[in-house]
Amino acid sequence: MTIRDANDLLVLKGISKRYGGVKALQDVDFSCGRGRVHAVLGENGAGKSTLIKIISGVVQPDEGSMTLDGAAVSFRSPAAANDAGIVCIFQELSLMPDLTVADNISISSPPRKFGLIDAKAQRHRAEELLATIGCEDVNPLMRIRDLPLSRRQMVEIAKALGKKPKILILDEATSALTSSDVEKVYAMLARLKAEGVAILYISHRMHEIEALADDASVFRNGRHIETFKKGARSNDEIVQLMIGREISAHFPPKPAYEIRKPLLEIRNLSWENRLHDVSLSVGRGEIVGLGGLDGQGQKELLLSMFGVLKRVSGDVLIDGVAQKLNSPIAAKSAGGGIALVPEDRKTEGLMLPMSIAENLVIASLDELSSGIFVDETKVSNAVADAIQRLKIKIGSPDDAVSTLSGGNQQKVVIAKWLMTRPDVILLNDPTRGIDVGTKQEIYRLLRELADEGAAILFYSTDYDELIGSCDRVAILYDGRIISELQGDAINEKNIVAASLNIAGQKSEGGAHVGH
């Protein structure tokens, strides 16, 4: 079923890979061509990551062969793949936080003079590469540690470009970018395409794939299901290929809009120059979305309510009582309890080497202990309940949480907070990098929790999510709420217009979403 022609740059034949008893890839044939953008689609655990790891030399296949430019190749390490012109921009950034931007960009083959690294040439090179993706604002002498996530990702891309790729692999590489950066990356990809570079593109954002891809391949359960040209399949068909079953609706039905008595009230919240006089309320049983362009203060708003930010001015009230939120400990017990599903599940959400069970109970150890000792019976009951409620797919609760797929890891984070039975649930982009099936389960769960009486404040970078699952949406711009939408007014046109702070100018807004 694969499309084959003389233009193929990389061809994989009969590739299989097992991890222990799990078949990550089975007998996969795959090829990608010069000057084409090839989207790789599939749920988490479908085998996309393994495919990329094999192509980029991180792991070696058990069976099968790979040819590059007609010659058989096998890569023992990422360095070997790089030398052959295969460069991957990984989802987990491959940057060294204590080194400077210039150091990082030239890390594997720095310019040298008399055998030593030529700092000037290296800096020059960094400036040039950053300029090609419109990142002139990044000083190459800055340490990565001091850059925001979106800038780091651009540095990561510059680093990959510096290796002069023949095949460039982007694994969710745009997930942390701001919209203006995404456009620069698109322009860069178009240039590379014209130069004959083959691009493998992995993303969970359908509109990105629609905008970029020439071909798409769908993977499911470690098998290559189908490859087709752009436009040959509708979105619904693609989603169905990915999950292999009919899905009736993406989102659970919303209740009719009603004005509710506020459970959570935010009054005139300000912090540094990131939040200005933010006031918002969320009623019991209500899901309120936070929207807007990335980096407009949404994350800070959630963090301030969880007691992470210092010197926040303004009030947060729960059930009409002002709360003193100066630490996550205070937030956990404020009112009926506040929970935050954080931005980065790998560093802020989970203790990766600890077991699934330990991670699940870590926020509710107080309730699960008698005296100073943790009550193992209570723990195992609570863990079993959580795994059942969220349908977390695991081998044993004693396995390290790092062994789970991204979607299941996120479920563990959410389950961990549900165990504290919070009244107020804050979520920071909880579906980033997660497969479609798990996303839908999360939407359903949020609606259930709201129906049970929780107040939910939900930041998402995905407009469809805000439209499909929120009762009300507040759009932030430059640290201020500039628009609150409810009922039928929650639609793409309004959200985009408000996000760009151009309310009323419909035509300009539409172009930036890519639909």
Next chain:
Amino acid sequence: MSATKHSDLGLRIRQNMGFSIAVLLFVIVYFLYHLAHPKGFSSQVLVQNSNEVFSLAMLAMAQTVPVLLGGLDLSVGAVMTLVDCLASHLLEGTGASVGFGIIACLFAGALAGFVNGCVVVFGRIQPIIATLATGAVYMGLALFLRPIPGGKINEDINWAMTNALGDFAETVGIFDDGKAAWFQPVAGVPTALVLLIIVALVTWVPFRRSVTGRTVYAIGSAEGAAFMSGLNIAGGKLAAFTLAGLFAGIGGIFMAIQTSSGNADIPMAGAYTLSSIASVVIGGTSLLGGTGGAIGSIFGTLILKVISFNFRVFDIAPLLQPLFEGLVLLAAVSLGALSILRVKNQLELFR
């Protein structure tokens, strides 16, 4: 353009705050010391101070490299002692035999470091525990070489290395036996100080700018990312420990020359190891790895030593010295942590 240059300098100073504070603190305290010393600002005092500082400065440089990887090397004191004992056997003779002896001692130090590296890399053992074990082995070898203190060092070398450049030139017979007119302005500079600067310039400066050096910093900063960037992780670690062994070896050779003997002194080896860690921290290198450098550690050593010098000139009860050194270490570490007070997003504390 000059505006960017200016802000670049500011950026560099901010990025090396620990180092800048260490240098400033040393300059102030050392100036006070000379003011108070009856023979202050004289070559004689400088020579004495340099000799006292040299071996620990070498150990501090040695310790810096594994710390940059994110580990600790508990064997640096033992390697120094081992090479000290070896040197007390090999540096007795004259001429070529001494030259050969020094090369053999340097090689022994580097070899000890390389073995540490092998245990860490191929045994996949954490540096702190690997070097605790190998350090004990090296101490055992040192005791085998020198069951009781003794041995002898070529007297000319002892004289040349532990005095001023003028004496060095006279002993070696260069620059009209050190009497050349042009040579006089520098004749009073301590030989040990010059040697320290040469070692730093010849080894550390190129290492810092080599791909291997960059790899060491990268490993300490994010080992996984370094691996995914196609860097040679094993090579970087082996090089780091070998370089540490080499520095410790140079410290050992100087100690033998300075004391004209070899002494497998277990408590002293331990004390030197701990002081080397203190020097590294005071010099602004993060124990988590990835930031700092050996030049900072030299200044860390200078600060530690200047404290003990001051105890002598100000006639403070010597018993208070450990207490005072501890307070300075605490203060240095706290200064480095001052920036935490400005953090308004508590999550950043954990990044």
